[in-house]
Each structure stands twice: as structure tokens, then as C-alpha cells.
Amino acid sequence: MKKASTIMIIGSLFLLGLFYFPLWNIMLGAPQYPEPLGMDIYISGIKGLSEFDLQNIDGLNHYIGMKTIPKDGEMWEFEVFPSVILTMVVLGIFIGLFGFLGKLSYKWFIGWFLIMSILGIMGMYDFNEWLTDYGSNLSPNAIIKVVNADGTPMTYKPPLLGYQKMLNFDVTSLPEKGAWMMFIGMTLTLVAFYLGWRSHKNGIT
Template identity: 45%
Template sequence: MKAYTKVLMIVAALSLGLLFMFPMWKIYLQAPQYPEGLELHIWVNKLAGSSESVLQNFNILNHYIGMEPIHADSFAELQYMPYIVLFFIVTGVLIGLAGKNKLVLGWSLLLLVSGAAGILDFYLWLVKFGTNLSPTAPIKVPGMTYIPPLLGSKTLLNFEALSLPGLGSLGIFLGITISLLVFLLNRKTAGKAQTATTKHALV
């Protein structure tokens, strides 16, 4: 590996640090009771909001339609996800220093699969909370579920929900994109070197 591709691989690994600096995902909710809107932030290790009362207000609204209260303790993933991210950061830096292109590809694909698994897990959260409704809810509509959108907007009775990636997710995108670029650049360089060696041998 060339020196600059080693640096790029290290940058790819360190990009995942954005997950500790910004939320991974954001859910916006508007309702007549809260015309200014509520903004729930999902971090790699916690749930928070644009203000301290956001999570409480989300749970108040959820109570009316029979949803379970949302608490960080309900999600075991928030306990171990930080360690998974740290694993990718450390191994990515070590792979960059080692300069092994096959390891770069393996790291990229594993990060891609882990990111896809995270999105699937998030969707299953939404399904669980949107369909596991209390039969004693103040507001009951037969056959109605309240699954927030995984991505984009959705109307749920008189609620408007919008779900979008946060800046933390940019770290995963950069990690995958830059590391795949490193792999392709290294393969191209290796191919040129092989061609030059073959020509030299024929002369």
C-alpha cells in the first residue's frame, strides 16, 4: 500500500468517531399538543432530544395510543454498540498501518454488513413499539398500528412523524466509502506494478 492510501484508511476508521459526537438518527414528531414539534435523537449509546423534556413528552403522546414508554434501558444495543464502533476504529487504524489490502476489503464489507444489521434492528424497534399496543389505551382504532417511518415522513392519525439519519451516520458512510476507495486504489496500483514487471521480464 502507498503511504497516502494508508492515511486514507486511517481516516476511514477515525470517521466512525462521528458516532460519538452526533446522533445516528433523528425522529421528528408534530402533534396538535406540540405544534412546535418534538425531536428525538438516537445516539450510539443513549436516547436524548433537542431539550430535556422531549423524551418525557414522547412518552406522554405514546401513552394515549398505547405504546410502551421509551427508555434507554429498554435497548440493550445501546450498551454494546459503543464497543462495536471502537472495535472498528481500532482495527481500521491497525489495518491502515499494516497496509494489507485484503484486510481493507474485509473491514469495509464487515462495516457494511454491521451498518445494514443496525438499520434492520432499528426497524424492528419501530415495529415493536408501533404494534405492541396496550388494550387499555385512551385512543384505540381497530386494526391501527403506529409504526414510525424508518426513513421519510408518515401520518399517524393526527401525528406527523419524520425520520432522518443524523450526522453520526455520516461516519459510517464515510468509513465504508473511503475504505472501498482505498481498496480500489491499491488494486489499481498493484495491477500497474504487475504489468510493469511483466513488460520488464519480456524485454
């Protein structure tokens, strides 16, 4: 159980990577941009891959009536997400410590994993809703109005995951280092649960 508890603590600590590495990345490539434009999405805000990327993306989006990319303090998610992640890290550490001391069952490990999974699904749903609003809620005063074949306004929602062609832009949306660290951390907590279950089954403390 002590080995399982140690792995539980290590898995929880992996989530701290979200404070230093981007969670997601969106890249936009086009013939007029030899170097693709990109933005990294962190749990606390959005940053351009290069110095002027966000400015250039906003400039392009202005012509078709899209909103500007939110800055610090303009989205409640960027205020809440860091606190949620930190809370889960601390909770995971305490569960691991009390498990190490024999005060908690290994079942708490899977409980932490399930809570983190629910929070992750909620976060992805919220991210997708933001992308939908960002690409669909266009200004009626846009300089350029592009419509579908049936005459309905074209939407410019970037893909949540993967590749999509948007006009003359190739848009790719993929998880970044922070997401992979979170995935590894959560996987380690599953390993901790399995080891804890096996120790309990074999009567090992």
C-alpha cells in the first residue's frame, strides 16, 4: 500500500505541469503566412506562439466579424481553473499521505481519479462551447460576409481536436505538454489504485 500511495502522490504532482506548460494549442496556416500563426491555451490565459501571433489572428478575425481573443481577466475560466487544479493536487497529496499511513483505503485513489475525470470532461465541454461561440457569434457589421451554399452564414469554429480547412486556412487543434502531463498523472493514479487493490487482496500493508 505504501508503494501505491507514493505513486498516488507522484501522479497528483504531475498536474502542477499545467501551471507551466500549455494545455492546448491551435495553429493556423495559410499561403500568405510562411510561418503559421499559433496560440497556446493555458489554464490561466491564452498566449501567442510568437510575439505578434495573437495580434495578427485578431486582425484577420476582425474582417469576418469574430470576437477578439480574450485577454487576462476577460474569462472566468482563467480565474477558476488554476484554483481547481491546485485543489486537486493538494487533495491527491493528502489522500496519498493518509494512504501511506494506513488511514485511508486505496478506494480513495479511484475516487480522486473519477472527480478529476469529471472535471476534465466539464473543462473540455466548456472549451468547446467557447470555440462555438467564438466562431459562430459573428458581428453583423463584418467587412467580409461569407455564406454557405444554402445562403446561411458560415461559421468559423476551430476544431476541438484535429484538423479542419477554414477558407484558405489550415487549422489544427491538439493537446500540448500540460495536457499530456495531466494524462500521465491521472494514469499514475489508476496504477496506484491497482497496486492498492492488489496489496489489499494479498493482505500486504
